[in-house]
Amino acid sequence: MCVPNGAQHAMNNGxxxxxxxxxxxxxxxxxxxxxxxxxxxxxxxxxxxxxxxQATPGGQxxxxxxxxxxxxxxxxxxxxxxxxxxxxxxxxxxxxxxPDTAVWExxxxxxxxxxxxxxxxxxxxxxxxxxxxxxxxxxxxxxWTLPGVMTAGAAQILxxxxxxxxxxxxxxAGCGPLLYLLAAQYLAAGTQIAAVVDTTGWSDYWRALQDxxxxxxxISSLAKGLKLLRxxxxxxxxxxxxxxxxxxxxxxxxxxxxxxxxxKVHCLAANVLLLHHGxxxxxxxxxxxxxxHEWSEQQLCWLPKTNAVGELDGASGIFVAGDGAxxxxxxxxxxxxxxxxxxxxxxxxxxxxxxxxxxxxxLNRRLNKTRQFRRFLDALYRPKAAHRxxxxxxxxxxxxxxxxxxxxxxxxxxxxGPNQAKxxxxxxxxxxxxxxxxxxxxxxxxxxxxxEPATVGYFRVRPPVKQVTxxxxxxx
Amino acid sequence: xxxxxxxxxxxxxxxxRIEIRFNGTPLEVPAGTSVAAAxxxxxxxxxxxxxxxxxxRAPWCMMGVCFDCxxxxxxxxxxxxxxxxxxxxxxxRTQWGAARYE
Numbered sequence: 001m002c003v004p005n006g007a008q009h010a011m012n013n014g015x016x017x018x019x020x021x022x023x024x025x026x027x028x029x030x031x032x033x034x035x036x037x038x039x040x041x042x043x044x045x046x047x048x049x050x051x052x053x054q055a056t057p058g059g060q061x062x063x064x065x066x067x068x069x070x071x072x073x074x075x076x077x078x079x080x081x082x083x084x085x086x087x088x089x090x091x092x093x094x095x096x097x098x099p100d101t102a103v104w105e106x107x108x109x110x111x112x113x114x115x116x117x118x119x120x121x122x123x124x125x126x127x128x129x130x131x132x133x134x135x136x137x138x139x140x141x142x143x144w145t146l147p148g149v150m151t152a153g154a155a156q157i158l159x160x161x162x163x164x165x166x167x168x169x170x171x172x173a174g175c176g177p178l179l180y181l182l183a184a185q186y187l188a189a190g191t192q193i194a195a196v197v198d199t200t201g202w203s204d205y206w207r208a209l210q211d212x213x214x215x216x217x218x219i220s221s222l223a224k225g226l227k228l229l230r231x232x233x234x235x236x237x238x239x240x241x242x243x244x245x246x247x248x249x250x251x252x253x254x255x256x257x258x259x260x261x262x263x264k265v266h267c268l269a270a271n272v273l274l275l276h277h278g279x280x281x282x283x284x285x286x287x288x289x290x291x292x293h294e295w296s297e298q299q300l301c302w303l304p305k306t307n308a309v310g311e312l313d314g315a316s317g318i319f320v321a322g323d324g325a326x327x328x329x330x331x332x333x334x335x336x337x338x339x340x341x342x343x344x345x346x347x348x349x350x351x352x353x354x355x356x357x358x359x360x361x362x363l364n365r366r367l368n369k370t371r372q373f374r375r376f377l378d379a380l381y382r383p384k385a386a387h388r389x390x391x392x393x394x395x396x397x398x399x400x401x402x403x404x405x406x407x408x409x410x411x412x413x414x415x416x417g418p419n420q421a422k423x424x425x426x427x428x429x430x431x432x433x434x435x436x437x438x439x440x441x442x443x444x445x446x447x448x449x450x451x452e453p454a455t456v457g458y459f460r461v462r463p464p465v466k467q468v469t470x471x472x473x474x475x476x
Numbered sequence: 477x478x479x480x481x482x483x484x485x486x487x488x489x490x491x492x493r494i495e496i497r498f499n500g501t502p503l504e505v506p507a508g509t510s511v512a513a514a515x516x517x518x519x520x521x522x523x524x525x526x527x528x529x530x531x532x533r534a535p536w537c538m539m540g541v542c543f544d545c546x547x548x549x550x551x552x553x554x555x556x557x558x559x560x561x562x563x564x565x566x567x568x569r570t571q572w573g574a575a576r577y578e
Binding site for chain 2 (some may be wrong): 067149
């Protein structure tokens with residue numbers, strides 16, 4: 001096995017924590033899955049490093065939890081505060097927690113290349129846990145690139161990290177639990193919402209109820225969701241259903257939001273428009289590892305192929321924990337992280353095979369229950385085709401400003417897949433590395449060609465998957 | 477440029493404020509947050525213009541995956557505003573189109 005540069009000597013990261021060039025387990029991402037996996041491995045005596053690009057632990061779901069004021073906790077609610085127990089082991093020295101650390105490459109021999117405070121180094125691990133979580137599904141509608149149009153998740157991050165809420169008129173549009181949760185949190189913060197524009201219609205309820213056991217598999221989550229919707233309606237927020245033809249307009253920032261609901265075209269003034277129709281796994285590392293992925297018709301996104309213990313197909317010792325493997329939500333992500341922590345501890349000889357297998361099956365049984373409810377949520381809040389494969393004049397690639405029409409032209413000229421699309425128009429070649437356009441490009445090309453997304457494939461993702469300067473690279 | 481702000485600091489009015497410069501003009505912003513959050517609550521609605529169409533952009537994701545909050549910070553172009561902590565006396569500038577490296 002090759003020895004990476006810098007792995008022989010201890011790294012100086014400029015902080016009190018000194019990382020050796022080798023650890024038993026390297027965990028990338030300090031969200032629920034990563035924190036749980038790291039904690040379990042550390043409890044079994046393994047030398048663990050958890051690396052995260054934020055300054056404080058928690059991932060996006062528990063973002064800012066170590067700094068949140070009492071007032072913020074009240075507004076964000078008990079599900080947010082549940083993150084306290086998960087972050088605790090990262091703060092009391094039980095685990096080597098490395099904040100402000102961007103991992104920009106993971107290799108198959110389990111070497112991590114990272115930058116910290118402008119300095120690059122590498123780290124060798126026996127086991128790697130990729131727990132890079134989810135990101136919002138791109139929402140390509142006319143005007144989605146205008147300043148003031150943001151994801152609901154972005155607004156929630158502003159709430160968690162700066163106690164900030166949008167200035168009116170504020171419109172929330174799309175569908176899914178996060179959209180309604182944000183609305184309820186805004187109401188708790190005393191922020192006025194001009195309208196909630198829900199894209200969910202009767203056909204969605206009908207589809208979701210086809211699998212009757214799905215909704216009934218988790219009554220408490222179902223009740224929580226219904227309570228959120230009741231809170232929004234009780235507050236008197238104008239609530240539009242089955243909305244379509246969404247369009248943001250404005251000169252240099254969003255001014256108006258147009259949509260059709262109840263057979264009528266509505267046009268509302270907007271200062272901030274918050275869009276959401278679900279989250280998708282952040283697959284940059286698994287793609288850059290050339291791991292196999294499959295197209296999920298249920299979640300309408302790519303999922304890295306993993307086995308029952310979360311290990312990446314064909315990449316021994318590299319695990320994918322939490323939403324990065326498939327969207328399951330924060331609580332289940334922590335369970336999935338725990339399961340992977342148990343598996344690694346077992347393989348490293350810190351746990352008997354019997355104890356490991358028993359705990360793995362127990363956690364898998366719980367996870368399967370969550371997955372059943374997730375099928376119901378995915379069916380109910382299935383993002384609309386028009387918001388995944390937009391009309392010709394809509395920008396698909398935000399970085400290079402490539403429209404859906406341009407992409408359709410490429411296909412007409414013989415472009416068969418996302419990588420060819422790059423050479424036609426630089427689509428996917430901007431700074432976001434295809435994160436914001438990749439799923440749209442796959443589905444759009446598949447639709448035009450009349451083939452499955454799996455036939456079309458995805459962008460070839462290459463490291464570095466995070467911003468790194470040439471100077472930082474040269475230093476390593 | 478300074479029209480109605482996109483966001484306001486609703487829950488943390490007691491947070492200390494610091495001074496930065498935005499395009500050369502002094503700007504008082506809340507401390508302890510990202511440059512992107514600080515600008516959003518201070519009336520900035522244009523973070524960059526795109527290299528291709530010169531259209532205005534502001535943050536879309538706030539979690540480091542969209543790169544629409546790119547700014548020039550302390551002389552360094554193409555810095556993600558949402559991934560950078562705001563600091564006293566920081567020199568923050570709009571990222572006009574593609575970066576120029578000198």
